[in-house]
Amino acid sequence: MFIFSTCLHEFLLGAQISSYSAPRTKWVREMGMRTCSFLPCHMTCPSTDNFTVEDAVEAIGFGKFQWKLSIVTGLCWMADAMEMMILSILAPQLHCEWRLSSFQLALITSVVFIGMGLSSSLMGNVCDKYGRKIGMTICMVWTMYYGFLSAFAPVYGWILVLRGLVGFGIGGAPQSVTLYSEFLPMKMRGTCIMLIEIFWAVGAVFEVLLAIWIMPTLGWRWLLGLSVTPTVVFVCLCSWLPESARFDVLVGNREKALATLKRIAADNGKSMPKGTLVANKQAERGRVRDLFTPQYRRTTLLLWFIWFANAFAYYGIVLLTTELFQAGDLCGVTQGAKIEPSCSLECKYLTLADFKDLLWTTLAEFPGLFITLLVVDRIGRRRSLALCFIMFSLCILPLFACIGRIALTIFIFAARAFITGGYQVAFVYTPEVFPTESRALGMGTSSGMARVGALLTPFVAQVLLRTSVYLTLSVYCGCCLLAAGASMLLPVETLGKGLQESSQMTGDMTRTCQSNGTACTLHTSYGSSNQED
Helix, strand or coil: CHHHHHHHHHHHHHCCCCCCCHHHHHHHHHHCCCCCCCCCCCCCCCCCCEECHHHHHHHHCCCHHHHHHHHHHHHHHHHHHHHHHHHHHHHHHHHHHCCCCHHHHHHHHHHHHHHHHHHHHHHHHHHHHHCHHHHHHHHHHHHHHHHHHHHHCCCHHHHHHHHHHHHHHHCCCCHHHHHHHCCCCHHHHHHHHHHHCHHHHHHHHHHHHHHHHHCCCCCHHHHHHHCCHHHHHHHHHCCCCCCCHHHHHHCCCHHHHHHHHHHHHHHHCCCCCCCEECCCCCCCCCCHHHHHCCCCHHHHHHHHHHHHHHHHHHHHHHHHHHHHHHCCCHHHHHCCCCCCCCCCCCCCCCCHHHHHHHHHHHCCHHHHHHHHHHHHCCCCHHHHHHHHHHHHHHHHHHHHCCCCHHHHHHHHHHHHHHHHHHHHHHHHHHHHHCCHHHHHHHHHHHHHHHHHHHHHHHHHHHHHHHCCHHHHHHHHHHHHHHHHHHHHHCCCCCCCCCCCCCCCCCCCCEEEECCCCCCEEEECCCCCCCCCC
């Protein structure tokens, strides 16, 4: 009786607390105030009639289902990485075989990113309106089809068209993180999203190993054809993939969401929370203007620049790797010499030594992920982003000096490790900061800005480099230092905070024990509408 009366007293008191807004207070009442602030931390209120998807995901935890989901969604990342990595391998080959200029080579890379930029926001809107699973399946089937056809491109014009269509399909790959994050418990979210990015690293390394095996004998057409393997596997497994329970609740499909949660609980060997699943239907979803409300405007604009800088620097260092390795006189290059061939028809195929160096720099994906994994849940998302951008700039600085090939490989390795880590922190932060109703669109538009950066970077790494190495390196350093500042200006730190189901639910109720460990208090995750940390 004492426990029950204490809970009732706290519930009534909570309804009068002025710091909670009206929508938040209404939501707290609907949730039943499942945790009492005056009880010892190991005690909770008696069972209530309602629970949310967040409650169910936390109760079910991480288990067998999430491991299987990691593999299926990870295939999207492998496909994305392989299609991107092939660009730096394909360019020297086509330059020699089709006698292409540096501008034409840059255009092959850029047309892929044009396609990705066009589809990123579109697929975000599709995933917010029609479901995460539908959007992802469309993207992977599209990528598989046009990726395979590009292996049969007869002339330069066809390779441009087909690779652009491949880019349009692969632009939806980031939505795999949206779906994956919505099935993860809060404490595991950052770590798990970082670990799934290992599939990107695996895909990049696998593409280089495939090139070492295929290119000397069968050529680039076979390489393009075999590079669609991850998408083929995904299409075969997509029937198993569930729709997001958070999305189903938002669109009013409460029974379908409940069935999905029961399936996950059965896979993990856990029990569902008792009571009724609360369904909060949202009338409008996937609206771009929702990203520019006073609550999210600053976050959206800063994230767009951060994603732009990440892709600009990441793909820049990937393209610079093969360009600098082919330059020959590295001391001359790093001292600002032009590296345009003496004859427009002169070309150099990638040698086995080039492929090995490319493999070593690609392996930098792994330490980059693991280093970031160590800090993302310790110093927070914003500081991790800033740290990665600053360290990338520091690793670029030695390239201004006269250094040999071994030193060049080491510094490119380190730079790629840090920019890879920064890219993955952005993938952790973005789905955490936006609500379910616009999460996929927020991820899609941010990814679209990244594609703009990736679109521009070939003209820096492959065209401007032939005019001035100093100027090229300065552009990348300056952009990343600005991005470090933008990271620290983000208004919300999402570490330790639950996913928002709707922009109308601005608070995420959690329980925090006082330092003496005897009492608990309730607080909100996202504070007021201006998103101050």
